[in-house]
Amino acid sequence: MTNERRVLVHPDKQALGASVAARFITKIIDVLDEQGRADIAISGGSVSTLVLAAIGQSQAKQSVDWSKVHVWWVDERWVPEGDADRNVTGTQTDFLDHVSIPAENIHPMAPSDAGISIDEAAEQYERELLAAAPDSADAPRFDITLLGVGPDGHTASLFPEFPQLRITDRKVVPVDDSPKPPAQRLTLTYPVINASQRVWVILSGAEKASVLGLALAGASVDEVPVGGVQGRKRTVFFVDQDAARDVPENLIASTY
Known part of the structure; x- marks a missing residue:
């Protein structure tokens, strides 16, 4: 499949979360049917509270064989285990507590009180990624990577x-x-994120509109880092109406 980069616009934040959650569940079922295992990479913040929480509350989640799903993180705050600032803390409440993913399939980054330095934690996670990588790769090719975006891009x-x-x-x-x-x-x-099969970027709110417009217009990665992400098969920006203000009409897709 040729890589596509499109924007899907939703009426409001609630519709955005529900829509991405439904698409996520459907795609994970398809991936498991095709290959028997799914690896997903997630971030915290609005992605967790908006999308992962909607997945966790969806009745359709019962259709997924969660025992074959592996969860990874794209980033983590260097704070102690259980700290509210840790991405994994919010994900646990919003998502992991509501699905039956085996503990060995959940791959958090180390907390600051793990007894290792932040540099050692980075190396440790690299080793874990490598151990789960397919032949000739040095990290999993994530089936879906869910990313948020800050107002600074x-x-x-x-x-x-x-x-x-x-x-x-x-x-x-x-x-x-x-x-x-x-x-x-x-x-x-970027090399690990962009090895993902699908990158789904979630944006809501008028404060994200200019950033999205710049990213889609080809602004430099130094200026707008989210513009540098691209999945191997597909890159989709899921946005609400407020965030879509500056999106060129030709990039707005009517369907996924």
Whole structure:
């Protein structure tokens, strides 16, 4: 399949969350039918509270064989286990508590109180990614990667003008001076994110409109990092009406 990059517009935030959740469940069922295992990569924030929570509350989730689903994170805040700022903490409440994914299929990044440094945590996660990689790859080719976007255009923990944007020889890198607290984070790099089969980017709110317009217009990755993400098969920006204000008409898709 040729890579496609399209925008799907929804009337409001609630419709956006419900729609992406339904599409996610349908696609995971298809992937499991085709290959018997699904690997997903997720971020926290609005992706968790909007989309993963809707999946967790959907009756259709019962149609998924969750024992064959593996969950990974695209980034994590370097804070202690159980801290509310950790992405995995919100994901646990919104999603993982509502589906039957075996503990061994859940792959969180290390917390700050794990007894290792942030650099060691990055290397540890790289090893875990490598162990799950198919032949000739150094990380899983995620079937779906769910990303959010900040008003500054950052995605995962890849921030405008930061050196992590240009790293291609690492899979996981630390961030020591995030402009959003907490300052220290771990993040996947572009090569791992862009090896995903499908990248789904979730945006809502008028404050995201200019960022989305710039990303789709080809603004530099240094300026708008989310513009640098692209799935191998498909890249879809799922947005609400407020965030779609500056999207060119030719990029708005009527269907998935």
